[in-house]
Amino acid sequence: MAQLGSGVLILALALSVYGIVVSVLGARRNAPELVQSGMRSVWGVTFLVFIAVVALVVAFVTHDFRLAYVAGRSSREMPLHYVLAAFYGGQEGSLLYWALVAGVLSSLALYLHRRRDAALVPYIAATFLSTQTFFLIMLTIVSSPFTLLPVAPANGAGLNPLLRDPGMILHPPFLLGGFASFTVPFGFAMAAMITGRLGDDWIRAIRRWALVSFAILGTGLLLGSWWAYHVLGWGGYWGWDPVENVALLPWLMITAFVHSVIVQERRGMLKVWNMALVVAGYLLAVFATFTVRSGLIASVHAFATSPIGGWFLGYLIIVVAVAIGFLIYRLPRLQSEHAIESVVSRESGFLLNNLLFTAIAFATFWGTVFPLVTELFRSTKLTVGPPFYNQVNGPLLLALLILMGIGPLLAWRRSSGRSLLRNLLWPGVAALVSLPIFYILVDNLLAAVSFAAVVLALGTTVLEYSRGARIRHKNTGEVYPKALAMLVRKNSRRYGGYLVHIAVLIIAVGVIGSNFFQVERQFTMRPGDTGQIGDYTITYNGLDNRRTDEGQIVAAKLDIAKNGEPRSSIESLRFFYTNFESQPTARMGIDTIGLDDIYVVLDQWETDQTASLRVYINPLVSWIWIGAVVYILSMVTLLWPAPQPARKRVTKPVREVRLGEA
Numbered sequence: 001m002a003q004l005g006s007g008v009l010i011l012a013l014a015l016s017v018y019g020i021v022v023s024v025l026g027a028r029r030n031a032p033e034l035v036q037s038g039m040r041s042v043w044g045v046t047f048l049v050f051i052a053v054v055a056l057v058v059a060f061v062t063h064d065f066r067l068a069y070v071a072g073r074s075s076r077e078m079p080l081h082y083v084l085a086a087f088y089g090g091q092e093g094s095l096l097y098w099a100l101v102a103g104v105l106s107s108l109a110l111y112l113h114r115r116r117d118a119a120l121v122p123y124i125a126a127t128f129l130s131t132q133t134f135f136l137i138m139l140t141i142v143s144s145p146f147t148l149l150p151v152a153p154a155n156g157a158g159l160n161p162l163l164r165d166p167g168m169i170l171h172p173p174f175l176l177g178g179f180a181s182f183t184v185p186f187g188f189a190m191a192a193m194i195t196g197r198l199g200d201d202w203i204r205a206i207r208r209w210a211l212v213s214f215a216i217l218g219t220g221l222l223l224g225s226w227w228a229y230h231v232l233g234w235g236g237y238w239g240w241d242p243v244e245n246v247a248l249l250p251w252l253m254i255t256a257f258v259h260s261v262i263v264q265e266r267r268g269m270l271k272v273w274n275m276a277l278v279v280a281g282y283l284l285a286v287f288a289t290f291t292v293r294s295g296l297i298a299s300v301h302a303f304a305t306s307p308i309g310g311w312f313l314g315y316l317i318i319v320v321a322v323a324i325g326f327l328i329y330r331l332p333r334l335q336s337e338h339a340i341e342s343v344v345s346r347e348s349g350f351l352l353n354n355l356l357f358t359a360i361a362f363a364t365f366w367g368t369v370f371p372l373v374t375e376l377f378r379s380t381k382l383t384v385g386p387p388f389y390n391q392v393n394g395p396l397l398l399a400l401l402i403l404m405g406i407g408p409l410l411a412w413r414r415s416s417g418r419s420l421l422r423n424l425l426w427p428g429v430a431a432l433v434s435l436p437i438f439y440i441l442v443d444n445l446l447a448a449v450s451f452a453a454v455v456l457a458l459g460t461t462v463l464e465y466s467r468g469a470r471i472r473h474k475n476t477g478e479v480y481p482k483a484l485a486m487l488v489r490k491n492s493r494r495y496g497g498y499l500v501h502i503a504v505l506i507i508a509v510g511v512i513g514s515n516f517f518q519v520e521r522q523f524t525m526r527p528g529d530t531g532q533i534g535d536y537t538i539t540y541n542g543l544d545n546r547r548t549d550e551g552q553i554v555a556a557k558l559d560i561a562k563n564g565e566p567r568s569s570i571e572s573l574r575f576f577y578t579n580f581e582s583q584p585t586a587r588m589g590i591d592t593i594g595l596d597d598i599y600v601v602l603d604q605w606e607t608d609q610t611a612s613l614r615v616y617i618n619p620l621v622s623w624i625w626i627g628a629v630v631y632i633l634s635m636v637t638l639l640w641p642a643p644q645p646a647r648k649r650v651t652k653p654v655r656e657v658r659l660g661e662a
Contacts, residue, residue, distance in 0.1 A: 005059075008055070013137065016041065019042060022035075042129060045129065055146075060087055068147045071156040072090065075157065077155075089163050094292075105212070157579050167230075175247060178218075181209075188278075193327065203265060204265075210258050230590055255357060259350055259353050346415075363392045427459030461505075503627045511624065513621075514620055514621045519534050522613070522615075525610070534596075543557070550577050601613065
């Protein structure tokens with residue numbers, strides 16, 4: 001397996017370099033056979049990387065501990081699903097997985113666009129292969145997953161305890177796959193700038209691939225939040241940790257792009273914005289991979305540290321220089337075809353949307369790299385904590401919610417005050433009426449304003465759906481439920497997009513509730529002791545020690561009552577895995593009672609079963625997971641192929657035969 005894997009990666013590297021050369025030569029010399037060879041090189045590289053992936057997976061499944069990567073990430077005691085997940089549990093495997101996903105999506109994109117966008121194909125292929133060349137250099141020269149040990153151990157060390165969780169099976173593949181998927185939009189953008197074909201063709205080609213990146217990475221972020229919530233024990237789902245931050249950055253860029261691209265299609269505007277957002281999204285995706293795998297910034301999510309940071313930094317510098325150079329060179333051809341005619345217009349709304357997303361991304365990026373900047377110029381490293389992000393990004397996110405309520409109601413070119421007020425009447429009334437009600441209920445003005453902004457945006461979305469369904473009902477005679485379903489089916493881009501808005505609003509309710517109204521208490525309890533937190537009574541029933549094939553578990557057992565009525569029983573766990581006894585990991589005791597999550601962390605315990613417990617009441621967190629499900633469904637709706645218009649069968653008219661004709 002080691003020889004096979006190493007061999008195919010070396011072949012893939014050679015083929016990748018060859019493909020770059022023939023693609024560029026084919027385009028410059030107008031030689032279709034060279035262009036075709038370059039395109040086939042992309043497919044060939046993908047196939048060779050796939051063989052390397054299979055070889056590494058087989059090595060894991062067969063416990064081939066001659067490979068250093070396998071011995072350091074798995075053991076014979078681990079269940080099969082964790083053995084398979086260990087494939088991407090370290091640096092080498094995650095880079096190989098990155099290359100595989102980038103190759104598969106790039107190959108598919110080239111196949112689908114090989115005729116319709118033939119002029120862009122050679123440079124798309126060259127850009128794809130440039131990315132693959134970098135990762136293949138990493139995998140063959142710098143950090144190979146097929147390095148052999150001098151002596152194979154009888155058993156491996158096993159997967160890092162923090163990674164032995166169901167979240168490991170889902171979160172890393174989506175997150176890394178999301179990063180890798182940015183290769184496709186970036187390839188189209190670079191091809192457009194190189195060829196000077198900066199009209200609507202590259203935008204039309206890239207639009208759906210941008211949605212793919214938006215969907216995969218967004219799902220990865222939500223899965224990561226769920227995983228952190230029940231494993232890391234900080235009482236929440238998002239801690240503004242450096243790795244969380246860098247994973248969010250490319251998603252912010254692609255989210256801004258999928259909105260901004262509408263303006264270029266409709267009005268020929270924001271062309272520079274769109275190109276810059278795509279390039280920035282790719283660069284930030286590579287930066288995120290670099291941060292996670294280099295150990296550059298300390299993080300609870302960083303499980304692989306190595307000297308590859310310099311290689312990634314060099315690659316980033318080269319790509320930034322090339323991309324910005326082409327962007328500056330093509331600026332004259334990226335000028336808008338029209339100017340913004342009114343501040344109160346849909347074009348202005350989309351521009352403001354870009355500014356808000358960019359501001360959030362910049363603030364998050366600056367807070368993340370600030371420790372490195374201070375260390376560079378001072379002898380100490382100053383860190384930035386969650387209060388900074390909450391104070392800076394909180395108002396920006398509130399502004400996005402308000403814009404989500406107003407933006408869809410703005411007209412193109414110019415909105416008259418009367419028409420805007422008429423459109424905003426019902427959503428605005430709903431928001432204004434809800435504001436004092438929320439203030440009475442929560443006794444917090446900022447939280448009440450945030451909830452009212454959600455009501456405004458939801459009211460606008462409902463209004464858009466109702467208008468569309470009413471018009472379709474009038475035109476087709478369909479009953480309203482069918483009219484609504486067909487509305488989404490026939491125009492999934494617009495009304496599927498509104499479904500994404502609904503998902504975001506549901507998530508926003510959970511974020512607002514849990515951030516403003518979380519309650520925390522620390523208890524030191526003996527078996528039989530009770531404690532009070534909010535309306536809840538916690539009864540501690542002692543510890544339970546048990547062994548599994550992988551190690552030992554210590555469980556704190558508790559009963560939960562609300563207002564004196566028994567509601568639930570919870571176990572908060574600590575795991576001691578074999579070979580990692582000095583590194584216990586946790587599984588929080590979590591149960592949802594009404595709108596609240598009861599969240600219990602077992603911190604310390606004594607031999608007499610005295611336990612130190614942290615208990616949180618997290619209101620509305622369950623709404624985040626509901627919103628995550630709606631987000632995934634909305635992505636399926638957006639990416640589902642649009643129905644083809646029905647074709648009428650043409651029949652020849654029957655010639656009328658008259659009497660006397662033979």
